[in-house]
Amino acid sequence: MEIKLDPRTKIFMIFVVSAIVMMSVTTPFLWGLKIVTTMVPIALLIAEKRYASALRFFALYISALILTFYFLSSESTGLIRALLTGYCGIIAQFLPAFITAWYVIHSTKIDEFMAAMQKMHVPDGITISLAVVMRFFPTIKEEYGSIRDAMKMRGISLAGGNAAKMVEYRMIPLLFSCVNIGDELSAAAITRGLGGNVKRTSVVELKLHVFDWVLILLFSIATVIFVLNKYILL
Amino acid sequence: MDKKKLTAKDFITVGIFTAIVFVVEFACGILGFIHPYIVASYVVMIPIVGSIPMMLFYSKVDKFGMITIMSVLIAIIMFVTGMGFLGAPLIIIAGVVADLIAKTGDYKQFKMISISYAVFCLWICANYFPVIVTANSYRESLTEEGFSAEYTDSLFRAINSKTIWVLLILCLIFGYIGSYIGKIVVKKHFEKAGIV
Numbered sequence: 001m002e003i004k005l006d007p008r009t010k011i012f013m014i015f016v017v018s019a020i021v022m023m024s025v026t027t028p029f030l031w032g033l034k035i036v037t038t039m040v041p042i043a044l045l046i047a048e049k050r051y052a053s054a055l056r057f058f059a060l061y062i063s064a065l066i067l068t069f070y071f072l073s074s075e076s077t078g079l080i081r082a083l084l085t086g087y088c089g090i091i092a093q094f095l096p097a098f099i100t101a102w103y104v105i106h107s108t109k110i111d112e113f114m115a116a117m118q119k120m121h122v123p124d125g126i127t128i129s130l131a132v133v134m135r136f137f138p139t140i141k142e143e144y145g146s147i148r149d150a151m152k153m154r155g156i157s158l159a160g161g162n163a164a165k166m167v168e169y170r171m172i173p174l175l176f177s178c179v180n181i182g183d184e185l186s187a188a189a190i191t192r193g194l195g196g197n198v199k200r201t202s203v204v205e206l207k208l209h210v211f212d213w214v215l216i217l218l219f220s221i222a223t224v225i226f227v228l229n230k231y232i233l234l
Numbered sequence: 235m236d237k238k239k240l241t242a243k244d245f246i247t248v249g250i251f252t253a254i255v256f257v258v259e260f261a262c263g264i265l266g267f268i269h270p271y272i273v274a275s276y277v278v279m280i281p282i283v284g285s286i287p288m289m290l291f292y293s294k295v296d297k298f299g300m301i302t303i304m305s306v307l308i309a310i311i312m313f314v315t316g317m318g319f320l321g322a323p324l325i326i327i328a329g330v331v332a333d334l335i336a337k338t339g340d341y342k343q344f345k346m347i348s349i350s351y352a353v354f355c356l357w358i359c360a361n362y363f364p365v366i367v368t369a370n371s372y373r374e375s376l377t378e379e380g381f382s383a384e385y386t387d388s389l390f391r392a393i394n395s396k397t398i399w400v401l402l403i404l405c406l407i408f409g410y411i412g413s414y415i416g417k418i419v420v421k422k423h424f425e426k427a428g429i430v
Contacts, residue, residue, distance in 0.1 A: 018314050094315070101314055125245050125303050132249025133256075133307060140257055171286050172423050175254070179290070182250045186243040194242040 005044070007116035009212040010104045013041070016219040017100045020226055021093055030229060035065070037222050038096040040215070041103045048107050057099045064091035105134055115202035128194060132185065136178075143177045144170070240299050248300050251291040252307045258284045259358075273361075274392040277401050281355040281408040285416030288354070290424060292347050298337050301354065305329020308357055321360025328356040348413040355409030359402050362393050 020037060038061060045054035067088045110131050117127040147170060151157045156169060193200060208216075262280050266273040295301060306329065309322040332354035339346025393401070 014314055097315060125240060125248075125299070126306060128242060128245035129249040129252065129303055129307055130310065132246050133253045133311070136250055136253035137257075140253060167283055167286075168419065171283070172419070175287055175290055175424070176427070178250055178254060182246055185250075186246045189242045189246060 004209075005107075005215070006206055006208050006212045007104075007108050007112050008120065008206070009208070009215055010108060011116070012216055013219055014097075014100050014104055016223050017041075018097045019223065021097045027229075030226065033222055033225060034096070037219065038099065040218070041096075041100045044107070045099075045103050048103075050106070053102070057095070057102075060091060061095050061099075064088045064095065068092050105137065108134075109204075110135055111202060112204050112206070114200075115204050115206055118200065118202070119206060128189070139181060140174065140178065143174055143181075147173045240297055240303075244297065244300055245303070247291070247294050248303050248307070251287055252304050252311070254287045255284055255304075256308065256311055258287065263361075273389060274397070274401065276358055276361060277355075277404045278408050280358050281352075281405060281412040282415055284355075285351065285409075285412030286419050288351055289347075289413060289416030289420045292336070292341070292351065293420065293424075295336065295341050297341075298333060301333035301336065301350070302326075302329050305332075305354070305357060309360075312360065320363040321357075324360045324363065325357040328353055344413075344417065348410055351413040351416075352406045352409030355405045355412070356402060358405055359398065362398060362401065 017037060020034060042054050042058050042061075045057070113131055113134065114127060117130070148157070150173075151169060158166065259280055262276055262283065265279075266276065291304075305326050308329075309325040312321060312325065332350040335353060336346055336350035339350075341347070
């Protein structure tokens with residue numbers, strides 16, 4: 001099944017999920033809702049044929065939830081249990097936002113994203129910078145991987161236990177390659193007419209389809225329920 | 235073209251450095267899971283480690299708006315990663331003020347850049363806002379979401395409405411110190427290589 005979502009729907013999803021993770025969950029019903037909203041991006045990942053990452057996120061989220069609910073409570077003491085509670089809490093709280101962001105970054109092409117932002121009349125400066133940020137996280141990861149490999153080969157990964165050196169050895173090469181990539185990116189952007197004075201046109205035609213509306217509706221309802229629970233019923 | 239107008243190249247520079255600064259923040263943030271006191275020490279770690287990319291960034295800034303845009307981006311990313319929107323005003327105000335301060339030095343005087351960076355570092359304190367502003371409900375939600383009582387207690391001992399002022403001031407001080415460290419590192423590596 002091929003589902004092509006409009007970037008605007010995805011942005012809306014990000015906002016809703018990020019707002020929901022901040023709200024405290026008090027009743028089983030709300031927990032259920034939270035879990036359902038988390039399952040949506042996972043399902044979308046499956047639709048994108050990213051089975052491995054979908055499975056990984058699913059397993060991580062479910063195990064964090066199970067651990068939180070059945071094995072740990074706020075009274076658990078001892079270092080390992082305390083750490084474990086902390087980790088599971090953090091995973092259960094932040095993973096939904098992380099999955100959604102991951103899905104959006106990996107499934108949105110930059111030109112689609114730019115077109116969507118333009119349609120929403122976001123200032124060019126924010127759009128371009130944000131697009132670069134989105135594109136850049138995977139690049140940083142890749143570059144960092146190569147730097148680590150290079151350090152391993154030379155046997156200086158730990159820099160003799162000197163923390164300042166450890167930071168320096170990683171940061172400097174990373175900055176070097178990022179600056180260079182940035183220059184290339186600027187050149188590429190200018191050939192695509194970014195920063196010109198005319199309104200850019202886009203090859204991608206953006207349109208909200210039925211599925212977009214279904215998701216928007218679903219997430220809006222979830223938001224309303226959470227807000228009602230937080231500010232009115234309590 | 236008007237010299238004061240931001241070009242696509244500037245926006246891309248902002249994007250790149252925002253990504254790097256955020257990676258630094260994220261790396262330090264992970265350490266915070268170990269113990270809450272480390273969460274409080276963000277105000278020391280992030281200004282100093284982050285100073286290296288930021289000083290390189292400052293060397294590329296020459297127009298008003300770049301630092302402001304960076305702060306807006308950080309606010310957006312913080313929201314998306316689940317830190318809430320309470321800190322957003324602080325982040326953006328810090329960004330605008332930092333931008334104005336650096337502008338008085340024409341983005342070249344190092345004295346002004348130092349102060350500007352120190353002010354910019356205040357955005358780190360936005361991390362603590364959910365802890366302070368919504369102290370009671372946040373505490374509840376932390377315990378419910380499975381943080382151990384120990385963790386929560388120490389977190390609130392380290393960060394509350396009294397210590398936030400200390401943390402803010404520490405942010406300023408270490409931002410100022412960090413700017414010197416960053417400058418040394420940038421000089422050592424990048425100026426010699428001719429990137430700056």
